[in-house]
Every structure is written in C-alpha cells, then in structure tokens.
Amino acid sequence: MSFTDVKDSSKSRLLESDQQTVAEEILARASGRNWVNPGENVVAEVDAMMMHDIFAADVLSMLKKAGIRRLNNPSKATVVFDHMVPSPSVSSSSHQAKARELIRYYGIDAFFEIGTGICHQVMVEENRVAPGQLVVGTDSHTTTYGALGVASTGIGSTEMAYALATGKLWFRVPESIAIVLDGEFQFGVTAKDLILKLMKVIGSSEAQYCSVEFGGPSVGNLDLADRMTVANMGVEMGAKFTIFPQGALTTLKRDARYIARHVVSLDKLVPQIAVPHHVENVVDVNEVVGVPLDQVFIGSCTNGRLGDLRLAADVLRGKHIAKGIRLIVTPASANVMAAAAREGIIEDLVKAGAYVGGPGCGPCFGGHMGLLAPGERCLGTHNRNFRGRMGSGDAEIYLGSPLTAAASALAGAIADPREISDGLSSVHTGTTMSSSGG
Amino acid sequence: MAMNDNVTKILGRAWLFGPNISTDMLSPGQYVHHPPEERLKHVLESARPEFAGQVRPGEIVVGGPNFGCGSSRESAPQHLKDLGVAAVVADSFARIFARNAIAIGLVAIACPTLSEVVEDGDIIEVDVIAGRVFIADRNITLDADSIPESMMDVLRHGGIEPMLALIGAEQAQDK
Numbered sequence: 297m298s299f300t301d302v303k304d305s306s307k308s309r310l311l312e313s314d315q316q317t318v319a320e321e322i323l324a325r326a327s328g329r330n331w332v333n334p335g336e337n338v339v340a341e342v343d344a345m346m347m348h349d350i351f352a353a354d355v356l357s358m359l360k361k362a363g364i365r366r367l368n369n370p371s372k373a374t375v376v377f378d379h380m381v382p383s384p385s386v387s388s389s390s391h392q393a394k395a396r397e398l399i400r401y402y403g404i405d406a407f408f409e410i411g412t413g414i415c416h417q418v419m420v421e422e423n424r425v426a427p428g429q430l431v432v433g434t435d436s437h438t439t440t441y442g443a444l445g446v447a448s449t450g451i452g453s454t455e456m457a458y459a460l461a462t463g464k465l466w467f468r469v470p471e472s473i474a475i476v477l478d479g480e481f482q483f484g485v486t487a488k489d490l491i492l493k494l495m496k497v498i499g500s501s502e503a504q505y506c507s508v509e510f511g512g513p514s515v516g517n518l519d520l521a522d523r524m525t526v527a528n529m530g531v532e533m534g535a536k537f538t539i540f541p542q543g544a545l546t547t548l549k550r551d552a553r554y555i556a557r558h559v560v561s562l563d564k565l566v567p568q569i570a571v572p573h574h575v576e577n578v579v580d581v582n583e584v585v586g587v588p589l590d591q592v593f594i595g596s597c598t599n600g601r602l603g604d605l606r607l608a609a610d611v612l613r614g615k616h617i618a619k620g621i622r623l624i625v626t627p628a629s630a631n632v633m634a635a636a637a638r639e640g641i642i643e644d645l646v647k648a649g650a651y652v653g654g655p656g657c658g659p660c661f662g663g664h665m666g667l668l669a670p671g672e673r674c675l676g677t678h679n680r681n682f683r684g685r686m687g688s689g690d691a692e693i694y695l696g697s698p699l700t701a702a703a704s705a706l707a708g709a710i711a712d713p714r715e716i717s718d719g720l721s722s723v724h725t726g727t728t729m730s731s732s733g734g
Numbered sequence: 735m736a737m738n739d740n741v742t743k744i745l746g747r748a749w750l751f752g753p754n755i756s757t758d759m760l761s762p763g764q765y766v767h768h769p770p771e772e773r774l775k776h777v778l779e780s781a782r783p784e785f786a787g788q789v790r791p792g793e794i795v796v797g798g799p800n801f802g803c804g805s806s807r808e809s810a811p812q813h814l815k816d817l818g819v820a821a822v823v824a825d826s827f828a829r830i831f832a833r834n835a836i837a838i839g840l841v842a843i844a845c846p847t848l849s850e851v852v853e854d855g856d857i858i859e860v861d862v863i864a865g866r867v868f869i870a871d872r873n874i875t876l877d878a879d880s881i882p883e884s885m886m887d888v889l890r891h892g893g894i895e896p897m898l899a900l901i902g903a904e905q906a907q908d909k
Contacts, residue, residue, distance in 0.1 A: 337882045350766065350807070358895060363902025380767065387767045436806045436830055452808035452834035454894045461901050466884045500800050505829050534800065536829055574754050661805070662763035682758040682804060689762070689780035 315552040317472035318539045319507030322447040326430040327467075334471040334553065342372070342459050344425055346433035348415045348657075349377040351453040353391050355434065356398035358457045367402050368463035374406040374424045375399055376415035381656045383410075384664040402460075413629025413655040416440040416528065416597040420520075421631055427542040430467075432459055437597050437679065439530045443523035445542030447507070450531065470505050470536045473498070474554040476512035479563035484714035486607075487522035488599055488677065488697035490560075491529040492568035496578035498558065500534035507537040509554075514562055515540065521601045528598045529679050532575040567713055569675075570695035573683040581700060581712045591622045591674040592705040593686075594698055595653075596660040599677035600628030602635050604698040609641040611702035611716055612648035618708025623650040624659055624666045650705075662686045668693075675710060677701050741841050741889040742862050744821045746794040750854040751781055753798035755824075757831065760802065760810035770816070777813045791818030794858060798824065798849040802831020802842075811835035811842070821860050823867060823878070825849050836885045839893030843867075845878035862886075 316324060316331065324332045326340035347355055352375050359367075367373060375395070380388040399407050408418050416437055419425050427445035432438065436450035451465070459465045475494065481487075498508075508530050510523075518526065523540045530538025567581040594600070594608050605627060617623050625645050627633035633655055636642050645652055651666075658665030660678040667687030668674055674686060674693050681693035696704070699713035706716065759780050765773045777786045795814060801824035802810060811834050814822060821841035825848060835842035843860060845867045852858060852869055859868040865880040881889070891897050 337884055339884075354808075359898065359902075362895065362898035363906055364898060365902075365905050385767050387769075391767070434806055436804065438806075450806035450830050452806055452830065452837055454808060454837040455833060457898060458837075458894050461898055466882075468882070500803065500828075504800065504826060532803075534803065534828060576754075662758070663766055667764060680756075680758070680804060682756040683780045684758045684762045684764070687764060 315549040317507060317552045317554060318445070318509050318541050319447050319470055319472055319537050320553070322428060322430055323467055323469050325428070332469045334469050336469045337466055338469060339464050339466050340430055341463055342432055342465055343429035344372050344374065344431040345456060345459055346374045346376065346415055346419055346424070346431070346435070346438065347456060348375070348379055348435055349381065349392055349395060350379045351434040351456065353395035353398065355453045355456045355460065356395065356402060358454065359461060360398065360401070364461050367460045370403045371405070372463070373404045373460060374408070374419060375404055376408045376412060376418045377410045378414045378418070378655070379657045379661065380663050381410035381654070381658070410656070411630055411654060413631065414597045414600065414657055416524070417601070417628040417632070420444065420524065421629060432456065432465060436531045437528050439535060439538045440524050440528040440597060442527035442530065442538040443520055443540055445540060447537045447539060449536050468505070470507045471555045472507040472509055472553065473503060474557040475508060475510045476557060476559045477510060477514040477517070477562060478512055478559055479514055479561040480517060481562050481565065484699055485565050485567060486697040486699060487518055487525045489565055489568040490562065491526045492570055492578045492695065493565060494560070495529070495533055495570065495576050496568070498533060499576045502556065504534035505536055506555075507539060508533065508535045509539045509541065511541065512559070517562070521603050524601070525598055529575070532679060567697060567700050569700065569710065570681050572681055572692040572694070575679070575681060575695065581696070581710070584694070584710045585712050587694070587710045588673065589621055589675050589704060589709055590672040591624065591666060591668065592701050593624045593659050593666065593674060593676035593678060594701050595624070595626035595628065596657070596676070596678035597628060598679040599698050600626060600632065602632050604677065605632065605636045605641050605645070606639070607698045608702040609644040611699060611706065611713070612650070613644045615648055615706055617649040617705040621705055621708045622666070623648070623705045624653065625650045626653045626658065627655050629655050659686060675701055675704050741839070744794065744841060744860045744862070745857065746792045746820050747790070748794050748796045748852050748854065748856045748858050749782070749785060749789060750849065750852060751778070751795065751797045751801070754800045754803055755781060755797050757802060757804035757807050757810040761807050761813055773809070774813055774816055777817060786817065789817050789819065792820045793818070794860065795819050795822045796824065796849055796852055796858070797822065799826045801825075801827050803828035806830045806834070808834045808838065811840050812838055815840045823848055823858070823860055836881070836888055837894045839889060841889065843878050843881060845876050848876055851876065
C-alpha cells in the first residue's frame, strides 16, 4: 500500500476554510450552531444512546440513586445484552436481573435480550442509528456506526447517566483527518487488512481525539460490512469518530478543514497481522507465517458478520482444522447466524472442527468463553490484542482477517490466506467478498 | 453542595508506567464479575504486580503516551480512585479514559514528555489550574494541558454523580 500524505495544518488555512468536516457539521447541528471550530467545547443534544449488559445496571442504578424519576427521552435509549451472555456466573445473572428491572422502570422499550446479537450489529440491523446523527454508547467500539455516516463514540457509564437524564453531553470538537481510498483490494485482502494497515501507518499518535473521515474513488469498494469493520477499529487509532459520509454528506469536501489528508492505494495492500501486545504492532503476514497457535477465534463486532463467516467457510469447507488447535466461531447476531445456517456455513464450520457459539462478545473481551492459559497463543478476527484481553496476561494474541484466521486454523500456525488457493475462487477480492449480515 | 478544592493542586509520590497502559491492564476483563475488593487486587498487575498492594492514598500515577487506551469501562479510572490515587498524569490520554476519570471526579491531566523526565518514586506537584507539573527533586517544571471549564466544574462537584443528585432534586420538586 502506498501513501501520499498531504499535511497542511497551517492555522491560517484552517481558519479561512468555509467548509466544515463531517464531524464539525454534525456537532454544529447538534449544538444548535451553524459553525464550530476544532478545540472548542460544545454542549450537544445526543440523538441516540446505547448501553450493554456490563454497564446498563450501573448507569440506571446511578440515576435511581440520584433520585432521577424519568429519562429525558426514553425512546432514544437502546439496551443490548451481549457481553456476559448467556450469563456465566450468579453475580452476572444478578447484575442482569437488576438491569432488566431498571429498564422497565425507566420505560426503555428498545431492549434486546441475550441472543439478539452484539450491540453494534444490533443497532445497525434494528435501525437504531441514522446518517448524520450524534450517538454515544457505553462501549468503545461505538465508533462502528460511522459506517453509516454517524458521529458516534464511546463514553463511560457516569457520562451515560448524565446523557440519559439531560439528553445532552459536552464534546470537544475534534480535529479531522481525511483518508482518501484509491485502487482495489487484491485477492485474499480484506477491509480488516486495511484498518490494521492504517493502525500501523497513522495510529494513535496522529489520530488521537480526531475524527477520521473516509472518501475517495474506491470508498464504494467497501460495502456496509467492510465499513463497519473499519469504523469499528477506528477507536484503536484513538479516533473519537470514524466516519464514512452518507446522505447529504456523501463526499469529503475538498476544502474542509482536515489537518491531514492521506491517499491510500488498496492495490498494494497485503494481509496484515497485529502482533502482541498492541494493535499498532502491525506487520505483513509473511513476517509471522508459521508462528504456532493454540486457538483461533472468528467473530466479534469487528468481523463476525455473514461475509466474514462465509469467507471462513470457503477456506474450511470439506477440510479439518489442524490437530491440536481450537477454533471458536461466534456470529455477530441472530440474523447473521440464521443466514449462515441457511447457507450451510454453520455446517461447514462445525464439520471442519469449529466450536460455533451463539451471538455475543464473550471470547473477544475475555469475559468468558475460550479464555487463554499462560503461554498460549491465539489469532483472532477481533479488535484488541492487549495483554490480559483474552484471559491470562501471559498469553499472546494476534489479530487478522477472517481469511487469515481460517487459513491459520487449517495450518495450526499463522498462515498467508493467499496461499490457500483451492476452494477459494478469485472472486474473493474486496469488492465481492463481504456482505452486510442480516 | 460542597465544592471540592482538593482537585486543583496535588502533591504526591509518582508511580511510573510505560506507554499504552490499557483498560485491560487497569481492569482485566476476566475479573469483571468478581467482587470489588477482589478486582482491586488485579489493577495493573500485568504492568507492575506490586502496584495494587503498595500504592498509598494521595499518590499519583504517571503514564506515557496513550494512557487508558482500550475499552470504555469506567472501572479503569474508578479502580485507581478506589485505591486512593489522587491524580493520573500522562504524556497523553486515550480520550474515553480521560473523560471517564473526570466524570468520576479523578484528576486526569496530560503533560507531554513527563514520563521521560520523571523517575519512579519522585515527589511531584500537579497544579491543575495553572497547567503545570513540578518535580521537586529535580527542580523541573513542565507545562501541562489545561482542563476545560466544563470539566473543572465536574471535578469541583466531585464528579457527575453529585450533579445528577441536583437534577434528581429538581425533578422531585416538579413532580
């Protein structure tokens, strides 16, 4: 992948520009202004709020304890139970029971029980977010809705309590970075490889607090699922928002106030792997081919959609994973799981030796399901490889695409998916390889 | 409502950590459903196993770049507050961590290059209003970022929770 970087952060140009970035436009609208400037703090009206089972009870208990009797607007709130599902412990069960009671008390109708799916997938499937909105969620991967042109970001439970009570929250207007996509994905390369490469090349030193906005001639090569994968991991770059402009905001404005503009050519992109213990430690797959694995995980809000499972099944169909390796697959939602079952994908995966679990977050965040022992090594399609993320702090986590994960499960070690050619047809390039699950 | 003035100037011993201290290190996912006192024992254990047992109230956590990266879990700053940490000062913060810290009434202030200059165990003084960090032992003063007024207001209230109680009281009057 080649980068042509144009950095122009000269104050005068920024101040002279009469065009706002997508983030600025959304924050201006939400704070009742025509115009906002990066670095300003604004109080904005939030369009939608999302909570999951880890935090819903804490948020709503805090409101109850403070004597709050009603939410500013209960119809803006969504709760999805996805993390500790089905509950693995009595304490989790009690926590969830308390949340259910408070969800009723506050009249939150948009409550999705265990089994519906991972919160971010559910928010998109159930149309709980729309282009141009300002959305917050008690999960860092709330940036995912940027795939739909939403300015969405993660907050903590205390700030969520404030947002629910008042309908408002303060935001620092971020500076914005433009990513202009050019060229086409090559065989065996996916949107996951793109975001991993961006992690390496741009990373949190540049993108911290920024709105990262995507455009360019090849942005149409990424379908909704691809965009969700990229927007999802924007937070790993430290981004506040990751936005694919939509609707009235379809293209990146040429003269808007971007502090940097990166032109990214997809043509030369090869499969990427994040190596322990940070998501910015990204290498080309060939540098780690052959590293032995104990476990492979395919799933999460990053890569658990229908297109992802389809790719894995295409690699694994009629074969069996290597001896001594464990493969865990969790679909991103019930809709994804049902579609995968209809297509025979679930059968292919199970026959290849996979443990297929229900929809949820389990293995990805290390809450339960497939925790690693000290010294074990896992390659996953999820979003974080921090020490201790999936169990023992002495385990190692590698991150890659669903194709790389499936190829590695077959090999029992990290493998280059471009070398698993039989069963994979040449149509598996970025333009056709994915689909929005559900 | 009593205002908290202990958030404007903080003097304490520095616990030095490296870059990219994540919320998984601050609050490991595997203990999410364990009792609170049990969870505190594991705070930052993968970075410095002795920290949770030895840190004393009023001490200061110093981090490198991107401190608090990772998830939105508020238990990350809350655990530090519960252990008595008076402030977190880092070269830079992951956005959600810094917001969460302020929201629960824990001072989090960015001070670029501090982690390169300070040594573990140094006594440092954090002046939140002036935006300065003073390392007495070395007679070094560094500029720190200022905290926006809306955030200072939250800190003076002791966090968002006491502010919510005010809204709750208003609702009780409205009926």
